[in-house]
Amino acid sequence: MTSIAFPLSLTLAYAGMLLFCLGMERHWKQLASPRLPVRLRRLCAPLGMAALALAVYGCSRIWQPAMAWVAWFGMISLSGLALLLILPYAPRLAIGLPVAGLAACAVASALL
Amino acid sequence: MKPRSLTQSMSSLHTWCGLLLGWVLFAIFLTGTLAVFDRELNWWMQPELPASTATQTAAVETAQRWLEREHPDAATWNISLPTDRSPVLSVSHGEQRRGERTLLDAETGEVLEARQSVGGNFFFRFHYTLHMPRTIGIWLVGFAAMAMLVAIISGIIIHKKIFKDFFTFRPAKGQRSWLDGHNASAVLLLPFHLMITYTGLVIFFLIYMPAAIDALYDGDRQAMQRDARATSAQQEATIARGEGRAEGQQASQRGEGRAEGGRNRGERPVEAAPLLPLADFIVKGEAHYGVGMLSALSVSNPGKADARVTVRPLLGSRIELTKGESLVFSGVSGKVLQSPPPSRASQLTQRVMAGLHFAQFGGYPMRWLYFLCGLVSCVMIASGLVLYTVKQRKQAKGSRVFLNIAERLNIATVAGLCVACVALLWANRLLPAELAARGDWEMRVFFGAWLLSLLHAALRPVFLAWREQFYLAAALCLALPVPQLLASFPTDGLRLGVDITTVALGLVLGWLALKIPALADTHSVTKPRAARLAGAQQ
Numbered sequence: 175m176t177s178i179a180f181p182l183s184l185t186l187a188y189a190g191m192l193l194f195c196l197g198m199e200r201h202w203k204q205l206a207s208p209r210l211p212v213r214l215r216r217l218c219a220p221l222g223m224a225a226l227a228l229a230v231y232g233c234s235r236i237w238q239p240a241m242a243w244v245a246w247f248g249m250i251s252l253s254g255l256a257l258l259l260i261l262p263y264a265p266r267l268a269i270g271l272p273v274a275g276l277a278a279c280a281v282a283s284a285l286l
Numbered sequence: 287m288k289p290r291s292l293t294q295s296m297s298s299l300h301t302w303c304g305l306l307l308g309w310v311l312f313a314i315f316l317t318g319t320l321a322v323f324d325r326e327l328n329w330w331m332q333p334e335l336p337a338s339t340a341t342q343t344a345a346v347e348t349a350q351r352w353l354e355r356e357h358p359d360a361a362t363w364n365i366s367l368p369t370d371r372s373p374v375l376s377v378s379h380g381e382q383r384r385g386e387r388t389l390l391d392a393e394t395g396e397v398l399e400a401r402q403s404v405g406g407n408f409f410f411r412f413h414y415t416l417h418m419p420r421t422i423g424i425w426l427v428g429f430a431a432m433a434m435l436v437a438i439i440s441g442i443i444i445h446k447k448i449f450k451d452f453f454t455f456r457p458a459k460g461q462r463s464w465l466d467g468h469n470a471s472a473v474l475l476l477p478f479h480l481m482i483t484y485t486g487l488v489i490f491f492l493i494y495m496p497a498a499i500d501a502l503y504d505g506d507r508q509a510m511q512r513d514a515r516a517t518s519a520q521q522e523a524t525i526a527r528g529e530g531r532a533e534g535q536q537a538s539q540r541g542e543g544r545a546e547g548g549r550n551r552g553e554r555p556v557e558a559a560p561l562l563p564l565a566d567f568i569v570k571g572e573a574h575y576g577v578g579m580l581s582a583l584s585v586s587n588p589g590k591a592d593a594r595v596t597v598r599p600l601l602g603s604r605i606e607l608t609k610g611e612s613l614v615f616s617g618v619s620g621k622v623l624q625s626p627p628p629s630r631a632s633q634l635t636q637r638v639m640a641g642l643h644f645a646q647f648g649g650y651p652m653r654w655l656y657f658l659c660g661l662v663s664c665v666m667i668a669s670g671l672v673l674y675t676v677k678q679r680k681q682a683k684g685s686r687v688f689l690n691i692a693e694r695l696n697i698a699t700v701a702g703l704c705v706a707c708v709a710l711l712w713a714n715r716l717l718p719a720e721l722a723a724r725g726d727w728e729m730r731v732f733f734g735a736w737l738l739s740l741l742h743a744a745l746r747p748v749f750l751a752w753r754e755q756f757y758l759a760a761a762l763c764l765a766l767p768v769p770q771l772l773a774s775f776p777t778d779g780l781r782l783g784v785d786i787t788t789v790a791l792g793l794v795l796g797w798l799a800l801k802i803p804a805l806a807d808t809h810s811v812t813k814p815r816a817a818r819l820a821g822a823q824q
Contacts (some may be wrong), residue, residue: 180651194452195453198450198453200454236651237648237652240604240605241605241652244605244642245648245651245652245655247477247481248652248658249655251477251478251659251662252475252658252662255470255475257453258453258455258470258474259455261453262455262457
């Protein structure tokens, strides 16, 4: 668990930021399929909050609590910036990344 | 003149604080970011050294044998142990804190020869002194940090849509893109910018705000530090018993302690007594600080009855910056004479803030987070600097002369400093290894390269100068591993890490250089010019 805690926390931090981003009308229009119900958009922010909370938990598996918070701030900041840079160039990649990240973490934890 | 709104006045405050101090701030932030890996750079800059595989216990035994043979009468021995980030054993003797270090093979005790180098320490010192006399430099850096805080706060006030534009970046739109990029790197990393700037100021609080200590302690910093420390009754007893050792303890409390107390009073000769094997103290130290958490040992009065062994921990088992903290043992009986008391709340607060700035905790994952965040800070400052010129270029009014100066200074600070930093690394590889005062020459190359880049920026057309300097920096970064490969120095994870990181940074710089015509404000005036540039390049 500890060995994948870092990539997993980073993925969760990114997923959290992505969900917050999807919760905004401008980006919902940009990223989500028009067929999806708008009600789903309102779920994004709470889900994002949950993902960020899980990221804190992930960090606390690597570091003691005080350090975990420092790392968590760094992770959400950097992953938010990464998301912002990917968005205009490859919006699909922006959505696919956390899925790929979670899958990679799952495979890694199964193998290790 | 009609009164200006808050936003307007904050906006001009932001512009001028950001621009005038931005040049200094970029240098501070870039060198500070590189200093995150100062030990790794130190190691990289002495490529002859093989990484030691010996345990700390074995290393300290080797060191003790060597010191007992070569310097049995020295007043102090200092032994710095091989650690993960600096896998080499080095010893020194005598009073001076930064005296000649002798590098030893931790297994055989042979003296190792390595080139002199300023190492990554250069970036660290430049980061807080700007290579000026220490006090002046610290004041100037503090002034720049205050300006940074002002720029951050005023920036928040003038940002119209922090939350709406949280994830907004519109590339290839000239000034709009620069503003988006500047805003995004500032807003998303706001916690980091605020933290690193504020904690940077807190480190030197005694220098920046001495009034309280002047008033309460007549400027006696030691008295303040004694009060700030919680001293337990048992330790006070030790201090009282210790024959005039209090002085030595103060020295170590100031963080300057190489435990030089003891013998210099010279009232009565101290009889000889055998020193315990130093390996014992590794075990004792690890019992207190944790296995593998020690960085150095020093011994005062080795071979005498009042010998004392000071065990220093690696920084980083906690956020609190415990620089200068140590465990002191009697070298003859092995008893603990002094153990670090826990900090009181006020001191703990300051030390945790300093620790947050120094980033010694949390291992490599944390170090990388700090490094990347630091790079984004540099990008934020640089984009702000460029944004000023992009904006001014479009405005008909305003001084062309100042704009011209600003453009050239931007090039010399942003691109020029990148060139200078990697030039320092090249100097480390290319200067003859036996050159006298080699470290000074490395610095001369650094500042020389920086001056040349200023000259180049002053003489060339603006866009060409940006491009050429970024290309140069990129090429220097990408080719940096070559001398290492040719000379077949021993390679290990640390050095490889430095090489790979430099190459990665080189790729980013090269990409930037490629993008410059597009990054330039490609509206009306500059478009044909950029096209011409692209043509001229081929």
